[in-house]
Amino acid sequence: MNPELIRSLQELLPQIQGYIYPNEIEIHWGLLIVVYPYITGVVAGAFILASLVKVFNVKEVQPLYRLSLLTALAYLLVAPMALVSHLGHPERFYEILLTPQTSSAMAMFGFVYAWYLMAVLLLEIWFVHRTDMIDMAERSKGATRLLYRALSLFSRDKGERAVAFDHKALKVITIVGIPSAFLLHGYVGFIFGSIKANPWWSSVLIPIVFLFSAIVSGIALVVLLYMIITPLTGGKINMKCVDKSVDFLFYAVIVDFSLEMVDFIHRVYQSEEEIKILSEMVMSKLFSSLIIIQVLLGMLIPLLLISLTKIFKKRFSLNEDMRKMVYFISVILIQFGIFATRWNVVIGGQLFSKSFRGLTTYKMGFGGIEGLLYAIFLLALPIAILFVLLKLLPPWKELREEGEVGTEAAGAGV
Amino acid sequence: MNGRRSFLRGFFAVLLSGGAIEGVLKLFPSKAHAKEAPRTGAWYGYGVSVDKCIGCARCMDACKNENNVPKEPFFVRTWVERYIIRKNGQTTVKAIAPGDEATPETVSDKRILRSFFVPKLCNQCANPPCVQVCPVGATFQTEDGVVLVNEKTCIGCRYCIQACPYGARYLHPVSHTADKCTFCYHRISQGKLPACVEVCPTQARVFGDLNAAASPMSRFLRMNKIHTLKPGLNTEPKAYYANLDGEVR
Numbered sequence: 001m002n003p004e005l006i007r008s009l010q011e012l013l014p015q016i017q018g019y020i021y022p023n024e025i026e027i028h029w030g031l032l033i034v035v036y037p038y039i040t041g042v043v044a045g046a047f048i049l050a051s052l053v054k055v056f057n058v059k060e061v062q063p064l065y066r067l068s069l070l071t072a073l074a075y076l077l078v079a080p081m082a083l084v085s086h087l088g089h090p091e092r093f094y095e096i097l098l099t100p101q102t103s104s105a106m107a108m109f110g111f112v113y114a115w116y117l118m119a120v121l122l123l124e125i126w127f128v129h130r131t132d133m134i135d136m137a138e139r140s141k142g143a144t145r146l147l148y149r150a151l152s153l154f155s156r157d158k159g160e161r162a163v164a165f166d167h168k169a170l171k172v173i174t175i176v177g178i179p180s181a182f183l184l185h186g187y188v189g190f191i192f193g194s195i196k197a198n199p200w201w202s203s204v205l206i207p208i209v210f211l212f213s214a215i216v217s218g219i220a221l222v223v224l225l226y227m228i229i230t231p232l233t234g235g236k237i238n239m240k241c242v243d244k245s246v247d248f249l250f251y252a253v254i255v256d257f258s259l260e261m262v263d264f265i266h267r268v269y270q271s272e273e274e275i276k277i278l279s280e281m282v283m284s285k286l287f288s289s290l291i292i293i294q295v296l297l298g299m300l301i302p303l304l305l306i307s308l309t310k311i312f313k314k315r316f317s318l319n320e321d322m323r324k325m326v327y328f329i330s331v332i333l334i335q336f337g338i339f340a341t342r343w344n345v346v347i348g349g350q351l352f353s354k355s356f357r358g359l360t361t362y363k364m365g366f367g368g369i370e371g372l373l374y375a376i377f378l379l380a381l382p383i384a385i386l387f388v389l390l391k392l393l394p395p396w397k398e399l400r401e402e403g404e405v406g407t408e409a410a411g412a413g414v
Numbered sequence: 415m416n417g418r419r420s421f422l423r424g425f426f427a428v429l430l431s432g433g434a435i436e437g438v439l440k441l442f443p444s445k446a447h448a449k450e451a452p453r454t455g456a457w458y459g460y461g462v463s464v465d466k467c468i469g470c471a472r473c474m475d476a477c478k479n480e481n482n483v484p485k486e487p488f489f490v491r492t493w494v495e496r497y498i499i500r501k502n503g504q505t506t507v508k509a510i511a512p513g514d515e516a517t518p519e520t521v522s523d524k525r526i527l528r529s530f531f532v533p534k535l536c537n538q539c540a541n542p543p544c545v546q547v548c549p550v551g552a553t554f555q556t557e558d559g560v561v562l563v564n565e566k567t568c569i570g571c572r573y574c575i576q577a578c579p580y581g582a583r584y585l586h587p588v589s590h591t592a593d594k595c596t597f598c599y600h601r602i603s604q605g606k607l608p609a610c611v612e613v614c615p616t617q618a619r620v621f622g623d624l625n626a627a628a629s630p631m632s633r634f635l636r637m638n639k640i641h642t643l644k645p646g647l648n649t650e651p652k653a654y655y656a657n658l659d660g661e662v663r
C-alpha cells in the first residue's frame with residue numbers, strides 16, 4: 001500500500017465541491033502528462049519553422065534552420081521519458097511497441113514517434129550536416145575524428161553529385177516531414193479529443209488547436225533560444241530574421257486564438273448538459289491558469305505588443321533594441337501561455353466529475369515522479385541535450401549568416 | 415526495373431487486399447468488436463432495482479472483502495449513491511460509506527420531493543470504450559461479455575480510467591494496474607452469484623445470463639421498465655436499471 005497516496009487523497013476530501021464519483025478523487029494524469037504535449041508541441045512547431053526555410057523558401061529565416069532542427073530533436077528525445085515515467089509499470093512499456101492494440105490511439109505512439117524520429121528528423125539532420133561532419137572528421141584527431149566518422153556513417157563523398165543528392169533528399173524529407181509533424185501533434189491532440197466520456201476533451205477541434213498551439217510554442221521557443229544564444233556566443237542578432245519569424249508567430253497566435261474562441265463560443269452556444277459544471281470550473285479552478293495566463297498573458301498581451309510594433313512601424317523600425325525587447329517579452333509570455341494551455345487541457349479535463357455534479361482539486365507534489373522537481377528536470381533536460389547537440393553540430397556559421405560581428409569559424413563559441 | 419515494378423505492384427495488391435483494410439477497420443470499434451449477444455453461450459448482464467435499495471452498503475463491504483479492494487474510500491468497484499431532490503430543484507448526491515451515520519429521515523421533510531439510493535458498478539458495456547483505448551489490450555472483453563483487466567500485462571497508463579464515462583475504474587495502489595468490477599468472474603464461472611448480489615438483503619441487485627430463457631435476470635427485464643446510464647454515449651451498458659430517476663448520471 002502507498003500511505004503517501006492515501007494521505008494526499010485524504011487531504012483532498014474536504015476540498016471537493018458537490019458530488020464526484022468515489023474513484024474520481026485521485027487525479028490520474030498529473031504534471032507529467034502536462035509536460036508531454038508541451039514537449040511534443042515544441043518539436044512539431046520547431047520543425048515547421050525549419051520547413052518554412054526549405055519548403056516555402058523563406059530566406060530570412062535561414063539562420064534559424066539548423067537551430068530549430070536541433071531543438072526539435074532535443075525535445076523529441078525527452079518526450080517519451082515523460083510518458084514512460086508516469087506509467088504504473090514503466091518496465092512494461094515495451095508492450096506498447098510489441099503488442100499494440102490497433103484500436104487504441106495511445107498504442108500508435110510508438111509508430112508515430114519512431115516514424116517522426118527516424119524517418120524525418122534524424123534523416124533530415126543527417127543530410128543537412130553530412131558534409132560538415134566529414135569536414136569535422138578531417139579536421140580533428142583521435143576519438144573526435146572517430147565520432148564524426150561514425151556520425152557521418154562513414155560517408156566521405158563531398159563531390160558535387162553527392163551534395164546535389166543531399167539537397168534533393170532534404171527537399172523530399174521536408175515535404176514528408178510537414179505532414180509528419182502535423183501528424184505527431186495532431187495525434188497527441190487526438191489522444192484527448194477522442195475520449196467521448198470527457199466533454200472537456202471530446203472535440204474535433206482539439207487536434208487542430210493542439211497543432212496551432214504547437215506551431216506557436218515551437219516558433220516562440222526557437223526565437224527565444226536564438227535571442228539568448230546569439231549574444232552569449234558573441235554574435236549579433238539578425239533582426240530581419242527575427243522580424244520575419246515573429247511575423248509568422250503573430251499569425252499563428254491569431255489562428256490559435258480564433259480556433260479556441262470558436263471552440264468556446266460553440267460550447268457556450270450549444271449549452272449542453274455539461275456546460276454548467278464546465279463554466280463553474282473555468283470560473284473557479286481554472287480562472288488563473290486559463291483566463292489570466294493562457295488567454296490574457298499568453299495570447300492577448302503578446303498579440304497587442306507585436307501589433308504595436310506593426311502599427312508604429314516607423315518608430316519601431318528605428319529603434320531595434322525596443323523591438324528586440326518587445327519580441328523577447330512576447331515570446332516568453334507565449335511560452336508560459338502554451339504551458340498553461342496544456343495544463344488546462346490535461347488537468348482541467350479531470351477536475352470535474354463525469355457525473356457533472358462536482359469539482360475536485362489537483363494538488364501538485366514537489367518530490368517524486370509526479371512532482372514539480374521531476375517536471376522541471378524534464379523541461380530542463382532538452383536544453384541540456386540541445387547544448388550537447390550544438391557542440392556536436394555547431395550551427396554558428398548559419399546563425400550569423402548576416403550578422404556583422406562574430407564571424408568565428410564553426411565550432412567556436414558556447 | 416521490372417523487378418521493382420512488380421514489387422510495387424505486389425505491395426499495393428497487399429495493401430488493397432484484406433490486410434491493411436482490416437487494420438483500418440479495427441480503428442472503428444463498432445465494426446471490430448462483437449457487441450451483439452453471441453447466439454450460443456452465456457452473455458452476462460446485471461439488474462438494479464433502484465426502489466429496493468435501502469442503502470445498507472453491505473454490497474460494498476462484500477465486494478471489498480471478496481476482491482481485495484483497498485479499504486480506503488477512494489478505491490471502489492461498486493458503490494451506492496444517495497440522492498435527495500428538493501422542491502426548489504436542488505439535488506444533493508452523496509456516495510454512502512459503510513458505517514455512515516443513519517440517513518436523515520426524509521418522508522416528513524416537506525421540502526424534499528424524493529430521495530432514493532442508486533447502486534453503481536461497472537456496466538460491463540457491450541461496446542466498451544475502456545477496451546477500445548487500452549494500448550496493450552490488457553483490458554478485454556470475454557466471450558460471455560464481461561470486461562476484465564489482465565493485471566500481468568496492464569502497464570498502468572490509466573487511459574481506460576479516463577475513457578470510462580461512469581467512473582467505474584481506479585488504479586489499484588498495490589498492483590499499480592487498472593482495476594474494476596469483474597462481476598466476480600471467479601465466482602460466476604463456478605455458477606455462483608457475484609458477492610454483492612448474494613449479500614443484498616432486498617434483492618435490489620440481480621445477476622444472470624441475458625440469453626437464459628427463465629432466470630431472475632430475464633424475469634427482471636420482463637417485469638420492469640428499464641433504463642441504462644448515459645445511453646447517449648453508445649456504450650451499450652449491460653447493467654440495467656429499473657425505476658431509474660432522470661437525475662441519475
Ligand code: SF4
Pocket residue numbers: 535536537538539542543544545561577578579580581582583594649
Ligand atoms: S462501465 Fe466503464 S469500465 Fe465498465 S465496461 Fe463500461 S467503460 Fe469499461
Ligand code: SF4
Pocket residue numbers: 547548549550551552553563567568569570571572573574575591592
Ligand atoms: S491502465 Fe492498463 S488496462 Fe487501462 S488502458 Fe492502460 S494498460 Fe490498459
